[in-house]
Amino acid sequence: MEISIAAEKLFSLGALPITNAFLIGILVSALLMILGTRLAKNLSSVPKGLQNVVEVIFEALLDLVESVTQDKKQARQFFPLIATIFLFVLLSNWAGLLPGLGTVGLAHEHEGHATIIPFLRSTSADLNFTLALSLITVTTVQFTGIAALGAVRYAKKFLVSPFHKPYVIGTMVGVLELVSEIGKTISFTFRLFGNVFAGEVLLTVMLHLVPFLLPLPFLFLEVFVGFIQAVVFAMLTLVFLKMATVEMEH
Amino acid sequence: MEIFAKLGIDWKLLLAQAVNFAILFFVLKRYAYQPMLDFLEERSKRIDQGIKDAEAAQEKLASIQEEEKQVLKAAREEGRALLAKAEEDAKKRALAREAEMEAKAGSILEEARRQIEEEKSKMLGEARSEVAALVALSVEKVLRESVDKKKDEAVIRNRA
Numbered sequence: 001m002e003i004s005i006a007a008e009k010l011f012s013l014g015a016l017p018i019t020n021a022f023l024i025g026i027l028v029s030a031l032l033m034i035l036g037t038r039l040a041k042n043l044s045s046v047p048k049g050l051q052n053v054v055e056v057i058f059e060a061l062l063d064l065v066e067s068v069t070q071d072k073k074q075a076r077q078f079f080p081l082i083a084t085i086f087l088f089v090l091l092s093n094w095a096g097l098l099p100g101l102g103t104v105g106l107a108h109e110h111e112g113h114a115t116i117i118p119f120l121r122s123t124s125a126d127l128n129f130t131l132a133l134s135l136i137t138v139t140t141v142q143f144t145g146i147a148a149l150g151a152v153r154y155a156k157k158f159l160v161s162p163f164h165k166p167y168v169i170g171t172m173v174g175v176l177e178l179v180s181e182i183g184k185t186i187s188f189t190f191r192l193f194g195n196v197f198a199g200e201v202l203l204t205v206m207l208h209l210v211p212f213l214l215p216l217p218f219l220f221l222e223v224f225v226g227f228i229q230a231v232v233f234a235m236l237t238l239v240f241l242k243m244a245t246v247e248m249e250h
Numbered sequence: 251m252e253i254f255a256k257l258g259i260d261w262k263l264l265l266a267q268a269v270n271f272a273i274l275f276f277v278l279k280r281y282a283y284q285p286m287l288d289f290l291e292e293r294s295k296r297i298d299q300g301i302k303d304a305e306a307a308q309e310k311l312a313s314i315q316e317e318e319k320q321v322l323k324a325a326r327e328e329g330r331a332l333l334a335k336a337e338e339d340a341k342k343r344a345l346a347r348e349a350e351m352e353a354k355a356g357s358i359l360e361e362a363r364r365q366i367e368e369e370k371s372k373m374l375g376e377a378r379s380e381v382a383a384l385v386a387l388s389v390e391k392v393l394r395e396s397v398d399k400k401k402d403e404a405v406i407r408n409r410a
Binding site for chain 2: 004005006007015016017019022025026029032033036037039040041043045054055058059062076079080081083084087088123126127128129131132133135136
């Protein structure tokens with residue numbers, strides 16, 4: 001048993017190291033793209049099978065987005081990012097729970113021990129992915145704010161003149177807001193990574209302690225955690241997006 | 251930055267993950283979400299329209315039924331009025347006919363009486379003249395016989 005914070009490298013593609021987490025990420029993306037485009041192409045007005053399930057998810061998600069934005073147009077604008085984050089994070093979280101987690105992989109020699117590099121590792125259990133997603137999210141939030149308010153009015157959220165009503169306090173709050181944007185990135189990154197990685201470690205440890213039955217409750221727990229983390233990431237993104245489009249009240 | 255290396259952060263992988271997510275995002279947005287949301291919106295619009303149509307149809311049906319009731323009521327009333335009028339007419343006509351018949355019967359009776367009277371007076375006249383003739387005849391006969399008897403007696407006496 002070996003626990004590594006970094007995702008393990010399986011092989012290299014040119015200069016790009018392909019890790020198990022990245023591989024799962026690509027597979028999940030491919031699955032989502034194929035399913036999504038095929039479903040969207042064969043929509044029938046009387047839903048059947050998978051279309052039913054997807055419709056339920058979409059409508060619930062759209063309702064959620066609308067309830068936060070209070071605006072139908074904005075809801076449609078935000079929906080694709082929120083939905084993609086939710087679906088991708090959810091599936092990649094769950095992909096790490098598939099049987100074979102940490103047990104099936106390439107043979108590997110590590111400090112004299114024979115060990116393996118598992119094929120399966122949740123994409124979310126790799127800081128590269130969570131950091132990339134956080135950066136995308138926070139950047140999108142900034143651009144959405146600028147697009148909605150205009151660059152000057154958006155900048156006024158962070159740069160407050162010390163000569164007006166709340167004086168220096170306003171300026172300090174502005175600086176804090178600016179710092180919190182960076183804080184958002186870091187908290188996004190480590191919340192998702194921490195939860196999913198901890199879950200994987202927990203499951204691996206349990207599996208090595210008692211192979212049968214005992215890991216089962218933890219497996220259910222991790223299914224739940226995977227869902228919750230996907231919801232949390234998507235919801236926070238949504239809330240930040242909405243907050244960026246609303247001007248600060250003075 | 252050793253901490254990044256320790257955490258397994260590799261800018262190449264970071265970029266690759268970002269690109270992967272971006273591709274996923276744009277593909278899903280273009281080919282899955284948009285058609286899907288359009289479809290859902292379209293359908294909910296259609297369902298709304300359908301419900302509205304159904305409501306309108308129901309309203310129309312109700313108004314038609316009301317109208318039908320009204321028309322039926324009017325027709326029934328008219329029928330009743332017509333019937334009453336026809337009944338009255340028939341009664342009137344029957345009365346008129348009765349009166350006419352009575353009058354005709356009266357006139358026929360009168361005529362009959364008059365004819366009978368006429369016949370009677372005619373018959374009486376005829377009878378009177380006949381009786382007179384008969385009396386004259388019988389008187390004549392009696393007279394002749396008496397005359398003849400005397401003559402006869404005279405004749406007989408003469409002979410004798």
